[in-house]
Each structure stands twice: as C-alpha cells, then as structure tokens.
Amino acid sequence: MATTQRAGKKQRQTEQDGLTAVAEALGFDEETLRGLYRKMVLIRLFEDAAQRTFRQGKIGGYLHVYSGQEAVATGFLAAFQEGDRAITAYRDHAHALLLGSDPKAVMAELFGRGTGLVKGKGGSMHLFDVANGLWGGYGIVGGHIPLGVGMAYAERYWGSDAVVQLYLGDGAIHNAAYHEAANLAGLWGRDGLNPTLFILENNQYGMGTSVERATAMTDLAAKFDSYAIEHEKVDGMDLVAVLACAQRVTERVRETGKPYAVEALTYRLVAHGAGDFFEKYRTKEEVRTWRERDPIGLFEQKLLAAGVADEQGLGAIRDEAKQIVDEAVRFADESPEPPLEELHTDVYADAE
Amino acid sequence: MVQAPERSVTAQLTDDTRLDDGGMPQKSLVEAIHDTLLEEMRADDRIVTLGEDVGRRGGVFRVTAGFLEEFGEDRVLDTPLAESGIIGTAIGMALNGLRPVAEIQFLDFIHPAMDQIMNEAARIRYRSNNDFSCPMVIRAPFGGGVHGALYHSQSIEAVFVHTPGLKVVAPATPADAKGLLRAAIRDEDPVLFLEHKKMYRLIKGPVPEGDHDVPLGQARIAQDGTDATIVTYGMMVHEAQKAAAEVAQETGASIEVIDLRSLKPLDEWTIVESVKKTAKALVVTEANGLCSVASEVAALIGEAAFAYLDAPVMRVTAPDVPATPYSPPLEQAFMVDAEKIGAALRRLIAY
Numbered sequence: 001m002a003t004t005q006r007a008g009k010k011q012r013q014t015e016q017d018g019l020t021a022v023a024e025a026l027g028f029d030e031e032t033l034r035g036l037y038r039k040m041v042l043i044r045l046f047e048d049a050a051q052r053t054f055r056q057g058k059i060g061g062y063l064h065v066y067s068g069q070e071a072v073a074t075g076f077l078a079a080f081q082e083g084d085r086a087i088t089a090y091r092d093h094a095h096a097l098l099l100g101s102d103p104k105a106v107m108a109e110l111f112g113r114g115t116g117l118v119k120g121k122g123g124s125m126h127l128f129d130v131a132n133g134l135w136g137g138y139g140i141v142g143g144h145i146p147l148g149v150g151m152a153y154a155e156r157y158w159g160s161d162a163v164v165q166l167y168l169g170d171g172a173i174h175n176a177a178y179h180e181a182a183n184l185a186g187l188w189g190r191d192g193l194n195p196t197l198f199i200l201e202n203n204q205y206g207m208g209t210s211v212e213r214a215t216a217m218t219d220l221a222a223k224f225d226s227y228a229i230e231h232e233k234v235d236g237m238d239l240v241a242v243l244a245c246a247q248r249v250t251e252r253v254r255e256t257g258k259p260y261a262v263e264a265l266t267y268r269l270v271a272h273g274a275g276d277f278f279e280k281y282r283t284k285e286e287v288r289t290w291r292e293r294d295p296i297g298l299f300e301q302k303l304l305a306a307g308v309a310d311e312q313g314l315g316a317i318r319d320e321a322k323q324i325v326d327e328a329v330r331f332a333d334e335s336p337e338p339p340l341e342e343l344h345t346d347v348y349a350d351a352e
Numbered sequence: 353m354v355q356a357p358e359r360s361v362t363a364q365l366t367d368d369t370r371l372d373d374g375g376m377p378q379k380s381l382v383e384a385i386h387d388t389l390l391e392e393m394r395a396d397d398r399i400v401t402l403g404e405d406v407g408r409r410g411g412v413f414r415v416t417a418g419f420l421e422e423f424g425e426d427r428v429l430d431t432p433l434a435e436s437g438i439i440g441t442a443i444g445m446a447l448n449g450l451r452p453v454a455e456i457q458f459l460d461f462i463h464p465a466m467d468q469i470m471n472e473a474a475r476i477r478y479r480s481n482n483d484f485s486c487p488m489v490i491r492a493p494f495g496g497g498v499h500g501a502l503y504h505s506q507s508i509e510a511v512f513v514h515t516p517g518l519k520v521v522a523p524a525t526p527a528d529a530k531g532l533l534r535a536a537i538r539d540e541d542p543v544l545f546l547e548h549k550k551m552y553r554l555i556k557g558p559v560p561e562g563d564h565d566v567p568l569g570q571a572r573i574a575q576d577g578t579d580a581t582i583v584t585y586g587m588m589v590h591e592a593q594k595a596a597a598e599v600a601q602e603t604g605a606s607i608e609v610i611d612l613r614s615l616k617p618l619d620e621w622t623i624v625e626s627v628k629k630t631a632k633a634l635v636v637t638e639a640n641g642l643c644s645v646a647s648e649v650a651a652l653i654g655e656a657a658f659a660y661l662d663a664p665v666m667r668v669t670a671p672d673v674p675a676t677p678y679s680p681p682l683e684q685a686f687m688v689d690a691e692k693i694g695a696a697l698r699r700l701i702a703y
Contacts, residue, residue, distance in 0.1 A: 180440070
C-alpha cells in the first residue's frame with residue numbers, strides 16, 4: 001500500500017489540498033479511488049436493504065445501521081494490513097463488508113439464517129469473521145474496549161507489528177470499561193506494548209442523548225489525555241481527510257507500539273435503530289444540515305472535480321453495488337434456517 | 353399415570369483419585385498453587401499473569417511471590433484496581449494467542465468484571481462459529497470463616513456455574529489444586545479457579561511431583577461409605593469428613609464423602625452412582641442455599657436416582673442473608689461447619 005509518511009506540516013497541508021494530492025501521497029490510483037466509492041455505496045445500499053427487510057419482518061430483534069458514517073470505517077480500513085485486527089461495537093455491518101466478508105453471508109446473518117457469518121447465532125450486532133480480521137461486533141457498549149487492548153498487548157508480546165483498530169462510539173467513552181482499558185493501553189503502550197488505534201466514532205448521540213447532555217467535558221478526544229494517549233480529530237464525513245489521517249496514524253502506531261486515538265466527527269443520517277420511528281432528540285434542520293455533508297455525496301463531488309470519474313461511471317458503480325445487495329438479500333431470503341442441532345454446538349472445545 | 357422421566361447421566365472417565373502419598377512433598381494449598389503456576393509459566397511462554405499486586409507484592413496471598421523477578425514485567429503484570437480491565441484485556445490476550453491467568457484479588461471484587469466474564473468470555477466460542485476460544489484462567493480466593501465480613505468472604509460460585517460457556521473448579525486439597533490448575537490452564541475454554549482463602553495455609557497435604565493432572569469434570573471420592581452420601585466441595589469437604597467421622601463413631605454408620613472438585617462440568621455419574629449405593633444424600637455448600645450448587649445437585653439426585661432413595665435429599669447451606677456478618681458469633685452462625693453437617697447427617701441416618 002502507500003508509503004509511510006510521518007506527520008509533518010507539509011503532509012498536513014497535503015491532506016487539506018484535496019483528492020489528487022492525497023491520492024498521490026498515498027499512492028492510490030484512480031481505480032483504487034473508484035473502488036473506495038464503490039465500497040461506501042455498497043455499505044449505504046446494504047444498510048438501506050437491511051432497514052427495508054427489517055420493516056418487512058425478515059430481520060428481527062434490533063438493527064443499527066451505519067448510514068452517514070461510511071467514510072470513517074472506509075477510510076481507516078483502507079490502512080488495514082494483513083494481520084491487523086479490527087474490533088467494534090454493534091454498528092458493525094460496514095466493518096465486516098469492508099474487511100471482505102461476503103455480503104451474502106452478512107445479510108444472511110442479519111436474517112438469522114444458517115448460511116450467515118456465524119450460522120445465525122449472532123445477528124446484526126454480533127458479526128464475527130476471523131478469517132478477514134473482524135474480531136467481533138459487540139453489543140454491550142464499551143464492553144469490547146478491554147478486549148481490543150488485550151489483543152494489542154498479545155501482538156507485541158509476540159513481536160508482531162500488527163495494529164488493532166478499535167472502534168468505539170461517543171456513548172462508550174463514559175463507560176467504566178473504556179476508562180479502565182484506556183488506562184491500561186496507555187500504561188502498556190509506554191513500553192511499546194500496545195498498538196491500539198482507538199477510532200472514536202463521534203456521531204454526536206449515544207442513542208438519543210447528545211454528547212452535550214452526556215458529559216460536561218465535550219472534547220471527547222481530550223479524554224485520552226488522562227491516559228497519556230495522544231490524539232487528534234478528523235472530519236469523519238470527508239473520506240479524503242480520513243484516508244490521509246488513517247494512513248499516517250496507523251503507521252505511527254505500527255512503528256511505535258503505542259496507542260493513539262482519533263476522534264472522527266460524524267453523524268448517523270438515520271435513526272439509532274431501524275425500529276425507531278420517532279426521534280424527539282434532534283431536529284429535522286439538524287439532520288438536513290448534516291445530510292448536506294453526506295460522505296458519499298462529498299466524495300462524489302471530489303471524484304467528479306478531479307476527473308477520476310464521470311456521472312455515467314458513478315452510476316455504473318451504483319448499479320453494480322445494487323446488484324450485489326439485491327443478490328445478498330435474495331440469498332438470505334432463500335437460505336435455510338440453521339439446523340436445531342446448532343443450538344448445542346460451539347459451547348466448549350471438548351463438547352460431545 | 354405419568355411416567356416420571358429418569359434423567360440419564362453419562363459415565364466420566366475415572367482414574368485412581370486416591371493418592372499414595374509415600375515420599376511426596378507435603379505442601380499447603382497456597383504452596384501447591386504457587387509451585388504449579390510457576391512450573392506452568394516456566395514450561396509455556398504463552399502464559400502471562402495479571403492482577404492487582406501480583407508483581408512486586410507477589411500477590412496479596414503470596415501466590416505469585418517471586419514471579420516478577422523470574423519472568424519479568426511482560427509476563428507478570430501489576431494492574432491498577434480495575435477488574436473489568438483485568439478480565440477484559442485478559443480475554444483479548446486469550447483471543448490472540450496467550451494463556452492469561454488473571455487474578456482477582458478476592459472473589460468479592462469480581463462484580464465489576466461480570467460483564468466481561470458473562471457477556472464476553474463465556475460466549476466467544478458460541479458466537480464466533482467456533483473460530484475463537486477464550487483459553488484463560490481466572491484465579492480468585494473465595495469463602496468465609498476469616499472474619500472478612502461483607503467483601504472478603506463471598507462464595508458466589510453458583511452465578512458462574514449458571515453461566516454456560518464457563519467452567520468452574522474448587523480444589524479441596526493441595527494435590528487437586530495442582531492437578532486442576534494444570535488442567536484449567538490447558539483447557540481451551542475459560543475456567544474460574546476458586547481457592548478457598550481459609551484453606552491457603554490451613555490445609556496441607558501430599559502433592560505429586562511432575563505431571564499430575566486432574567481432569568475437569570471428575571469428582572473425587574474423599575472417603576468410601578455405604579449408608580449415606582455427602583456431596584460437597586471446597587473447605588466443606590474437610591468439615592464434612594470431620595462430621596462423618598463423629599457420626600460414624602456414634603452410630604456405626606458408614607458415610608461416603610464426594611468432593612466435587614469441578615462444579616462445572618459436574619461429575620453427575622459419581623454422584624448418582626454413590627446415591628444409588630447409599631440411598632441417602634446430604635448436599636453441603638458454604639454458599640447460601642437458594643439456587644446454589646447444592647440445589648442443582650439435589651435436583652440431579654431427584655431426577656436420576658429418585659427410585660433409589662430411602663430419604664428425602666437434605667441440604668446444609670448458609671442462610672439466605674445478604675452478607676457474611678462480621679461479628680464472630682454471627683459469622684459462626686452463618687458458616688456451615690462440621691457441627692451443622694453432623695446434625696443433619698444424624699437426622700438423615702435416622703430417617
């Protein structure tokens with residue numbers, strides 16, 4: 001992938017200079033850029049389909065989609081290398097898709113089918129795809145943070161240079177598990193034993209409670225100061241900014257073995273859960289304002305302006321993504337339920 | 353007429369659980385655990401140990417004394433007082449190739465980590481398509497009788513036994529502490545290893561040298577008998593044997609005492625076969641009785657050996673009060689001991 005660049009004034013300037021300069025700095029060719037667009041569109045269409053089938057009763061329980069936050073995971077996982085790990089909370093479909101999970105298997109998992117990523121035992125919030133580096137989506141807010149920190153410790157214990165991308169939401173940062181784990185990450189990282197990249201996806205709301213109503217200290221990135229973990233913020237709606245930041249900070253963590261945190265300012269353009277039809281906690285005006293900065297729309301504009309793609313080309317990419325999603329839904333719909341024997345499998349290593 | 357379903361139990365592998373102690377070193381429980389963990393860490397560099405004061409201090413009960421000096425800070429990690437962090441990071445290490453042995457300083461302190469244990473560690477295999485396992489050991493001192501009162505006395509093992517995905521062991525002898533700790537560390541699933549804190553230095557016994565393994569899920573017949581069976585674990589094994597000796601002397605009854613060793617998996621076979629032989633069962637736990645391990649064992653006997661019983665299954669447990677009281681007489685009234693077990697045993701024999 002791209003050459004490693006240390007953070008410097010020059011590069012920071014490059015990051016601000018727009019698509020072409022960033023792509024050049026990262027060594028991304030035009031095909032790669034169009035591929036990133038395709039990934040974001042695939043996520044959006046996948047999430048749209050998930051919401052639609054949820055309303056049709058085909059997906060049960062709880063469904064939390066990533067619409068609006070695509071640039072964050074797309075940008076950071078572009079810096080993901082083989083052997084790296086990713087661990088996230090419950091808004092996890094995008095991470096699985098980006099890491100290479102088969103969209104059919106992801107959708108089938110949402111449908112609870114035996115062909116799903118984890119045989120229908122997990123569902124939307126609890127994806128797992130070890131082969132592709134997804135070490136789980138977790139349904140207890142904050143609960144996965146110490147796991148990621150422990151995983152990072154194990155990497156350096158064995159002398160690997162892998163990085164653990166640990167995604168957490170703004171709601172999780174007030175949870176005790178975050179504070180205990182961040183403290184340990186900082187402590188172990190002092191000796192180069194904790195290559196955790198904390199990616200704080202600040203979508204402004206922990207379910208229906210805004211950051212301002214959850215903490216008096218609203219600079220969330222600064223909360224990492226308590227644990228001597230360096231940090232920065234990035235515009236999480238702008239894929240180009242995220243790409244540049246992700247590449248730089250991932251390599252920094254890889255080189256130093258020290259944790260680092262990025263607060264990505266983002267916004268979920270849909271309700272917290274697919275079953276939430278009324279939102280009393282935010283205004284239509286606010287949603288509309290953020291929608292103007294839809295990460296997919298922003299990236300489209302940049303691709304067009306840079307001449308990397310034209311309208312027709314982007315349309316073809318959207319059609320292609322739609323086909324993949326349609327096929328995933330059809331596959332999930334036609335897949336069998338898991339056999340009842342699965343209820344009793346995978347409990348212990350030495351199970352009968 | 354409704355046919356009562358007979359619960360079937362599966363035979364476990366059995367080995368000779370009696371030790372020929374000729375020539376073996378005598379060790380206290382704490383020495384056996386210390387020595388075993390030390391040997392295991394020497395043999396397997398995947399093992400790390402972490403917890404509050406396990407390093408420089410050598411553990412509050414000195415289980416890891418000298419470990420930091422031998423293995424260094426990468427393998428012996430002094431953590432802050434953060435149980436959720438200790439267990440959660442240990443899970444991450446276990447997922448990623450290490451074999452962490454996490455110490456929770458007192459079982460009473462484990463509650464902040466319950467989310468990590470019950471929601472994450474216990475479920476990793478089930479939710480990950482069997483692609484992941486969580487081979488970790490959580491060591492924790494438990495049990496009362498040391499004037500520890502509210503937060504240094506608890507026996508809350510039933511909560512973990514009730515959690516599928518976990519295994520739970522509680523050795524009653526130094527030899528079993530060695531064998532079970534080796535098995536727990538080698539196990540591919542998370543194991544809670546309970547160490548009775550009153551027994552640490554009180555109980556001494558022969559400990560085999562070298563490879564001494566006690567498979568998880570296998571009870572020990574602490575003493576043979578024909579007239580009644582006592583099923584128990586932990587420190588209560590010793591109290592039960594004391595009671596059995598007194599009652600045997602008075603009545604001539606022959607009492608079998610089963611030391612469960614593993615609370616989960618439970619050695620159903622040994623329990624049921626013993627009760628079929630003796631026809632009378634007394635189940636003893638140091639924990640409070642409601643929904644306890646004793647409840648489960650009593651239910652098992654009812655389901656699998658009902659037709660063999662000559663008396664109702666009896667239980668001796670701590671009372672269902674919120675805590676072990678501090679006042680010595682109250683604590684004594686709370687604790688199960690040989691006297692209380694003996695009283696129940698006499699009623700059972702006379703039934």
